[in-house]
Amino acid sequence: MKNIGIYCMLLCIVLNVSCKKDLLNTLPKDRLSSELFWKTQEDAIIASNGVYSVLGNQWRYTSMDAFTDIGHFILQWRGESEIEKNTYNASNGVIGGEWSYYYTLIRSSNDFLDKVELIKEIDPTIKKRLIAEMKTIRSFAYINLTMLFGDVPLVVKPINVTEAKEITRTATKEIWDFISKELTDASVDLPEVQEEVGRITKGAALGLKARGMLYAGRYKEAKEAANQVIKMGVYKIHPSYKELFDYAGKNSSEIIFARQYAKDVAAHSIFTFFTANSLFTQACQVVPTKSLVDAYEMKTTGLPIENSASGFNPFKPYENRDPRLKYTVFVSGDILANGKPLNTIPGNGSADDITISAENVTSSGWYFKKWVSNSDFANPWNSGLNLIYLRYAEILLIYAEASIELNEIDNSVLNAINEVRARQDVNMPKVITTNQSELRERLRRERNVEFAMEGLRLFDIRRWKTAEKVIPGPVKGMTYENPKSPGQLVTVQLSGYVKEFKSDKNYLWPIPFNEILLNKNLTQNKGY
Template identity: 40%
Template sequence: MNLLKNTIKYIGLGYLALGIFSCDQGLDLLPPGEVSELIYWQQEKDARLAVNGIYVELDGPLMVKELDGVTDIGFRAPSGPGSLHDVSMGSFDPVNAAIGSTWDRYFRGVQRANNVLANIDRIEQGNPELLARYEAEARFLRAYFYTQLSSLWGDVPLILEPLEVTAQVGRTARSEVVDFVIAELDQIIQGEQLPLSYDQDIGRATLGAAMALKARVAYRNERYAVARDAAQAVMDLGVYDLYPNYEELFHYAGQNSSEVIFDRQYTVGGDTYNAFSFSAASIGGGSIVEPIHNLFLKYGYKGPENPDDPFENLDPRWSYTSYYTGQPIGTSTFNSLPDSPTADRVRSTEFSTVHGYNLKKWVDYDADEGNPNTGSINMILIRYADVLLMYAESKIELNEIDDSVYEAINSVRQRPTVEMPPITQGKSQEELRAIIRDERAVELAFEGLRLFDMNRWEIGEDKIGSVEGLYYFNEESGEWDTINSGLNRNFRPERDYLWPIPQAEMDINDVITQNPNY
């Protein structure tokens, strides 16, 4: 069902109740059912269920794990036409299914939020403070969807109320959409209708999430003073801190920790996914997305580099993010070399790595080994390390380089389990620019943020050319070499900084226009 051509004034629970929040967990399922318009929007629980239906449309593995595969630090493996592999290769068009489904999902979220906001005042039986909170949650979620929509497509339809069946909606300028999102988040923050945290209902929007989202949308649109102040406001809350164990942050142990500001919640028995599908073949994965050599090159060293072992003394975040030859994987050792006898041998099957590395981040092997199909590690959408780095970069771009810039960067680099050498003071703006860009790459790899960074920095052309993978010692040549699949990627700067409006939308909406050069 397409948002721009369908009535969304009333939605039955069979449509909304794809997921609800239970009292003390995250996203859970509710059996499908119907609620008559005659009784719907009468009680407090009606608003709760309707808001829960918006959370269902939040980003999951596709836009968190997989999206980095279209950038200069990852590779999205082939899987037939219409996937993000085509985006990775630079060969996508308006009929790309992955792009179309993402557009549709975000607008379903907008649709559901608008439905709540148009109807919640009809409820006469309920706690006014709680109903005000539900309204703020709906507005926050709509702001999140519009942050993503404007970041990926630029000018998009700004729809703030339910539509009639015959509605035709054109595009609103990206700058106006961003103005709306910032103003909306300001009202939510100033109204203080969202709590700082939840004793139950964990995973719902908070005041800190609204502040952090404001920083993100401003940062992505180079409104650095706004981003700086919003990030500072998050820091000043005193609610968030860096989780000490970087690897566990992306395991079950790190869920709902003090570093997580906002996430997509999953739960066993409710909303789950295949925990290993993006990773190595030997643990049942399909190598859907892979780290590549360009990411490896961004990791610094804690000590002297060993020419005989380039992985020795490397930033520990590399080994927490990637499976590489010689690293333990389950009860075995990962080996993707061309002569490997294991299932992980490079390009040995359709499920094996194409370039020699596999994704380790988001894999909690011990916990999910028995049944990876019920994986339920929450997908972190905003975390405190990102806020610190947004703050530091915003200050750098404003040329406000002071102690707080170094403190923000070094707190991320020096968390326990990482403990990289601090960045020393006295750097120029250009030097700090290069440092923060690499720091974001290694800290936030495969969290769905790299594409937005590359677009903002206008470095899309960095991914052009042949993709290099595993760095290994080639016995035949006697030198260190990389696995090269021969796959050459393209990027058209006059076109590819924005995704195309889906062709299905163009076909039914007479007033919408396409992005340039599609």
């Protein structure tokens, strides 16, 4: 298969279409002119590639979980730290950036859907497919916008500046209705497998519908959409969890929708986002917290470590744990990309000693291992790993969760959960309970450890209304045996850094201040 020309940026076209004969009639360079473009099928394909290229990079992808209980921004002066602690206001630049990003994606999709109608020389089947791809990307943007801000303006066609200053917020229910219909309709015109790897497929449209309807609490729709993807038989669980987030798992049969990257062509720097300070100083941004590490069950018993029957040994906290822990988190003793062991224990004198006064040293005693490929060590700013937006494991767990909430618990539900747990390099004990309350908790823990640092945790704890339980309090890290006092266990806790969460306010972000300043028809969310 060919790989989609995801990196063909619209700017490349724009900079080559200006008219040099008459400067007063120069074509605008911030858009594609229909006088020169939107003529052929190739134009439509190139323009669609430009929309794909707007999809976010590793910073946006990996930041979302750090706004929850399972991650921590170690640079406390950044705007992201305000969001993590829930001390932000409507002027926070990160919040404004997310609003702008998703509406840029929507605007790009709308422009394509409007202008593609100008093309006469195009295969009708290809036109329908491209339209369906753009509608799916637009729905992807609206799913995230709605989960972040609640009611947001539903814009489905290009608008001018005057119109943009007059739009109002659309009720969340109406947006979920729109997403459901758009993705259902789009799936009809999409193939199960695309010739170009990376393009939106039928499975991606239906899978995003399943996610959106789960988020909306429309469990019947979510279950049906997830079941449609399962019955397609196109996707399957990749046997190695470790490989999924390295080059060996790139575009595996589990991946349904991913942002395509390639070394030297269109790369990102996810390695540096998580890297140990001893490898690259002044680089690491986010580290794991105790909340995440404690979520991994014991391998032999399949029980949470807080269960006295689990077999957990606090003096050997990483032994006999769910293997996904060692694939997700670097702990002391693990071998880094330079071939040397990580040592974060206080007083050891290494560049990862949590007590040294260096800005990007882990403050929890751990670093993230997921996405940190040894292949990127030589040039950590040149990673070609794809960023996964949707994979088959999520479809299985959506099917299971929707069934649990509908209280339609049968063997298919247990099979879906256990299929995720049964990877060859994970192979956790089967979940067997059919009690709705117990199974709900097992499912939620499963999502936490399966999708850590894939950007899903924030929306999960928002829709479950558990954020006020899991977020507030100090950030805690590893528990270790005091080298100076054998037998004494010490748990790392950040001094003076406390996360807040107000249930009547922080379940939604504020509408960015600049947006309300420009458009007085936009109302603000409660509490801001």
